[in-house]
Amino acid sequence: MSDYVLTPLAQADIFDIWSAITEDDDQAADRVEQAIFDACAFLAAGPGRGHTRPDLTVLPLRFWTLTRYPSYAIVYRSETEPLQIIAVLHGRRNMRRLLEGRQ
Numbered sequence: 001m002s003d004y005v006l007t008p009l010a011q012a013d014i015f016d017i018w019s020a021i022t023e024d025d026d027q028a029a030d031r032v033e034q035a036i037f038d039a040c041a042f043l044a045a046g047p048g049r050g051h052t053r054p055d056l057t058v059l060p061l062r063f064w065t066l067t068r069y070p071s072y073a074i075v076y077r078s079e080t081e082p083l084q085i086i087a088v089l090h091g092r093r094n095m096r097r098l099l100e101g102r103q
Contacts, residue, residue: 003082004044013088035068040085047078056096061086075099
């Protein structure tokens with residue numbers, strides 16, 4: 001497996017992240033966005049990466065924190081082909097509440 005797909009909500013997450021950052025620095029927004037896409041491709045190449053978060057959801061989701069930007073986490077379904085990215089969230093957001101609507 002080497003492909004991934006972003007759900008519409010994950011696409012919206014990335015756009016929201018980019019929009020918030022670009023208010024201060026366009027180039028920084030582009031760097032964070034590229035890091036997100038690079039991490040998605042990395043996860044698709046090895047879907048067992050990341051970890052589960054039973055404290056946040058009972059769903060079989062995995063979480064990956066961006067190495068360069070550790071405030072952001074990618075939430076994905078490792079068993080799908082292509083890999084399904086269901087959320088890209090800032091760590092200060094209420095992840096449990098946000099994930100409830102993304103089953």
